Every structure is written in C-alpha cells, then in structure tokens.
Amino acid sequence: MRRVAGATLFGLGLLCVVAAAALAWLIVPALSQVPYDLKPPDVVVMAPNAKFVSARLLANGEPRIAVESGTLRSMTGVKPDYQAAADLTGDLAGNTLIWNVYQATDWVDEQVPINRAESRIALDRKSGAAVPWEGQCYNDVKVTKQDATTCEPGNIEYSGQLYLFPFGTEKTTYQYFDGTLRKALPMQYRGDDDVAGMPTYRFEQTVPQQEIEADDETLAGLIGFLAPKAKSATMNYEASRTLWVEPMTGAIVAYREQQHRQLVPDTGAPIDILDATFTYDQATADAIVKQAKDGRSQLLLYGRYLPIGLLVGGLLAIVAGLMITRRVAPPKEHAPAHAAEPEPSTVPQG
Incomplete structure (x- = not known):
C-alpha cells in the first residue's frame, strides 16, 4: 500500500507542476x-x-x-x-x-x-x-x-x-x-x-x-x-x-x-x-475602477496565486511520494521449513 500511496502522491505532484506551468504559459497570456x-x-x-x-x-x-x-x-x-x-x-x-x-x-x-x-x-x-x-x-x-x-x-x-x-x-x-x-x-x-x-x-x-x-x-x-x-x-x-x-x-x-x-x-x-x-464623472470612475479591479484580480489569481500554490503543493507532493516509496521495507528472506541436521563429528571420542 505504501508503494501505491507514494506513486499516487508523486503523480499528483507532477500534475500540479504541469498545471502551474500551463497557467503561467497558456492561460495568463490569453487573459x-x-x-x-x-x-x-x-x-x-x-x-x-x-x-x-x-x-x-x-x-x-x-x-x-x-x-x-x-x-x-x-x-x-x-x-x-x-x-x-x-x-x-x-x-x-x-x-x-x-x-x-x-x-x-x-x-x-x-x-x-x-x-x-x-x-x-x-x-x-x-x-x-x-x-x-x-x-x-x-x-x-x-x-x-x-x-x-x-x-x-x-x-x-x-x-x-x-x-x-x-x-x-x-x-x-x-x-x-x-x-x-x-x-x-x-x-x-x-x-x-x-x-x-x-x-x-x-x-x-x-x-x-x-x-x-x-x-x-x-x-x-x-x-x-x-x-x-x-x-x-x-x-x-x-x-x-x-x-x-x-x-x-x-x-x-x-x-x-x-x-x-x-x-x-x-x-x-x-x-x-x-x-x-x-x-x-463619478459613474465613469466607478465603472472603470471596477473593471480594472476585476481584471487585476483575475491576473493575480491565474498568474500568481494559483501557479505558486500549485507549484509549491506539487513539489511537496513529489517529495512526500519519494520519501514514502523509499521507506518501504525490503522483503524478508524466509528460513527453510526443516533446518539441516549437523553432520556427525569426526573427532575421536575419548
């Protein structure tokens, strides 16, 4: 189960990093x-x-x-x-x-x-x-x-x-x-x-x-x-x-x-x-300020906050996945069902 959890976290982390890059390089230029x-x-x-x-x-x-x-x-x-x-x-x-x-x-x-x-x-x-x-x-x-x-x-x-x-x-x-x-x-x-x-x-x-x-x-x-x-x-x-x-x-x-x-x-x-x-006039100032604030919020969200959050979260998930995977104990060697009997001693009995 640990191997599965580690691999899942690692994959999720990579997905977050890719999503952060997509926001920065594709979505933000479109906005x-x-x-x-x-x-x-x-x-x-x-x-x-x-x-x-x-x-x-x-x-x-x-x-x-x-x-x-x-x-x-x-x-x-x-x-x-x-x-x-x-x-x-x-x-x-x-x-x-x-x-x-x-x-x-x-x-x-x-x-x-x-x-x-x-x-x-x-x-x-x-x-x-x-x-x-x-x-x-x-x-x-x-x-x-x-x-x-x-x-x-x-x-x-x-x-x-x-x-x-x-x-x-x-x-x-x-x-x-x-x-x-x-x-x-x-x-x-x-x-x-x-x-x-x-x-x-x-x-x-x-x-x-x-x-x-x-x-x-x-x-x-x-x-x-x-x-x-x-x-x-x-x-x-x-x-x-x-x-x-x-x-x-x-x-x-x-x-x-x-x-x-x-x-x-x-x-x-x-x-x-x-x-x-x-x-x-006041109506124009209010309308333009609102439009600017909305646009600024979108650019900050998709160009800064989400990419940074996804990148940090992705890197943490990748590190956690690697650590979990490495902590999985190696398989134990099983002893044979019947232990071999010792060979008779060749030393003369006194």
Missing part, C-alpha cells in the same frame, strides 16, 4: 489581451467653469457664435466591430480590435450641442496602441446644420496609446495620441499613486502652445462674430494631461486634461475660445 467581445463603458468627462465657443441657430433662424461659460460634458462611446476584426489578414489577424468611436460634447447648463465626431480605429489587443490600418478614419460632424459627411477611410493616421495602455504597463515614456494635432506625443511616467485602493502609475503629457490649422469656414465664422474688426486670424492650442494607469491591466482609472485654445486676430488681443479642465 493579457483585450477580448473581442469587450464593450468598454461609456466614458464621460466633465469640465465645470469652462469657457468655450458655442455656435447655434436662434429661434428666428439666425446663427450665433459667442464665447460662453458653464459646464461641458464630453461622452465617448465605443462599439466594437467584430466582423471587421474577423476579416483582418496578415499580421493584424487575431491580434487586432476594430472600434467604432463616437464622441459628443454638450453645454450642460443650456443643453446645447457643442461638438460631434466619429472615428474608426484599429488597436493592438495586448499593447492597446493604435496600429496601421487602411480603414481608420475621423469625421468632425457639424452641429449647426445638416451634415451628410461620413468617416472617410484613410483620412487620418492614428498611432500611440488612445484609450488603453499595455497589459503590464511599465515605468517608461509612451506615445499618446493628441486628437487636435492628430499625432502622438511623449507621455512620461512621473510616479506611483494610489487610486481607489489600487496601485497606479501616473503619466503626464504637456503640449506647448502652438499654432494649429483651422478650416476657412470655421475661422471666418469666428472672426465675423468675435473679432469683426480683424481681417485675418490664427488659432493657438496648448494642453496638458495626467493619466493614472493600473499597470497590470493598462486601464486608465483616473484622468485629467486641460485644454486652452485662442483666436489670435491680426488686431486686438487674443480671445479665449476654449479654456477647460476635464475629469471623469
């Missing part, structure tokens, strides 16, 4: 990528006490462009395109998400739309970064008139991080996409912080003031209403962003973005047309 069926929560950022330009039609049909003050609400929604992802070929096949992204910014106090936009983007499932894809596009939808424009494939080149950071985010500098400049700029690791009981990495990006392009129609409208004495104008832009990233999942669990834009007419002082600081 460390964004699932195709993941529907990210809608992200809402709020900017109280903001200054911004509102363009709208009055009751009499007349257009009105003015600098307003109030609370801005910007919502970003994602709809994964499973079929487009499944149709990808080459290096993108099996490694890439296709997301349709919708954005809406509103003046909360007056329930007036400020901006609408739509885009399509390809993201790497592990790094969360944008990857080259011929179908990526961006469309700024007009809110003051009927707009039949569509998102034209190939009219933008996304790169760097946008909505996600890599699984296993590192303390380094990443490239983060700026939607106004339409290019990725460095975002640097600046320290460790605790957010909602989770360890996070804090990243910061600064976009220095610079002149940006504006289409002629928009610029003419701004000049006509805000600087009627000017003959021409340019537009300045600057921004700063701070992101708190849960490093195991790459989730952006806290967010702050400051944007400042100015109309600079050829006569008179610059005019602020956007001055706002955006942060997550």
Whole structure:
C-alpha cells in the first residue's frame, strides 16, 4: 500500500507542476489581451467653469457664435466591430480590435450641442496602441446644420496609446495620441499613486502652445462674430494631461486634461475660445475602477496565486511520494521449513 500511496502522491505532484506551468504559459497570456467581445463603458468627462465657443441657430433662424461659460460634458462611446476584426489578414489577424468611436460634447447648463465626431480605429489587443490600418478614419460632424459627411477611410493616421495602455504597463515614456494635432506625443511616467485602493502609475503629457490649422469656414465664422474688426486670424492650442494607469491591466482609472485654445486676430488681443479642465464623472470612475479591479484580480489569481500554490503543493507532493516509496521495507528472506541436521563429528571420542 505504501508503494501505491507514494506513486499516487508523486503523480499528483507532477500534475500540479504541469498545471502551474500551463497557467503561467497558456492561460495568463490569453487573459493579457483585450477580448473581442469587450464593450468598454461609456466614458464621460466633465469640465465645470469652462469657457468655450458655442455656435447655434436662434429661434428666428439666425446663427450665433459667442464665447460662453458653464459646464461641458464630453461622452465617448465605443462599439466594437467584430466582423471587421474577423476579416483582418496578415499580421493584424487575431491580434487586432476594430472600434467604432463616437464622441459628443454638450453645454450642460443650456443643453446645447457643442461638438460631434466619429472615428474608426484599429488597436493592438495586448499593447492597446493604435496600429496601421487602411480603414481608420475621423469625421468632425457639424452641429449647426445638416451634415451628410461620413468617416472617410484613410483620412487620418492614428498611432500611440488612445484609450488603453499595455497589459503590464511599465515605468517608461509612451506615445499618446493628441486628437487636435492628430499625432502622438511623449507621455512620461512621473510616479506611483494610489487610486481607489489600487496601485497606479501616473503619466503626464504637456503640449506647448502652438499654432494649429483651422478650416476657412470655421475661422471666418469666428472672426465675423468675435473679432469683426480683424481681417485675418490664427488659432493657438496648448494642453496638458495626467493619466493614472493600473499597470497590470493598462486601464486608465483616473484622468485629467486641460485644454486652452485662442483666436489670435491680426488686431486686438487674443480671445479665449476654449479654456477647460476635464475629469471623469463619478459613474465613469466607478465603472472603470471596477473593471480594472476585476481584471487585476483575475491576473493575480491565474498568474500568481494559483501557479505558486500549485507549484509549491506539487513539489511537496513529489517529495512526500519519494520519501514514502523509499521507506518501504525490503522483503524478508524466509528460513527453510526443516533446518539441516549437523553432520556427525569426526573427532575421536575419548
């Protein structure tokens, strides 16, 4: 029985070691990528006490462009395109998400739309970064008139991080996409912080003031209403962003973005047309934190606690099995049924 028990423990130990290796090398890598069926929560950022330009039609049909003050609400929604992802070929096949992204910014106090936009983007499932894809596009939808424009494939080149950071985010500098400049700029690791009981990495990006392009129609409208004495104008832009990233999942669990834009007419002082600081609303913060905590718990369970437990338990079982097997006593030699009688002595009797 001891031999059987020892062999059973030894086999069980080997099975535990193999299971630990399978978790570490097969299961965890599968968990460390964004699932195709993941529907990210809608992200809402709020900017109280903001200054911004509102363009709208009055009751009499007349257009009105003015600098307003109030609370801005910007919502970003994602709809994964499973079929487009499944149709990808080459290096993108099996490694890439296709997301349709919708954005809406509103003046909360007056329930007036400020901006609408739509885009399509390809993201790497592990790094969360944008990857080259011929179908990526961006469309700024007009809110003051009927707009039949569509998102034209190939009219933008996304790169760097946008909505996600890599699984296993590192303390380094990443490239983060700026939607106004339409290019990725460095975002640097600046320290460790605790957010909602989770360890996070804090990243910061600064976009220095610079002149940006504006289409002629928009610029003419701004000049006509805000600087009627000017003959021409340019537009300045600057921004700063701070992101708190849960490093195991790459989730952006806290967010702050400051944007400042100015109309600079050829006569008179610059005019602020956007001055706002955006942060997550409470519902968004709660949803993203919950998602990050769930993902972190899964990765810790299958990537650390279970493999370590299985490995330690397996090694103990192997050692115990070997010790039990070695302690089994060797079989005894049996004496013959009748002992041989001694041979007669040849010594003479006295």
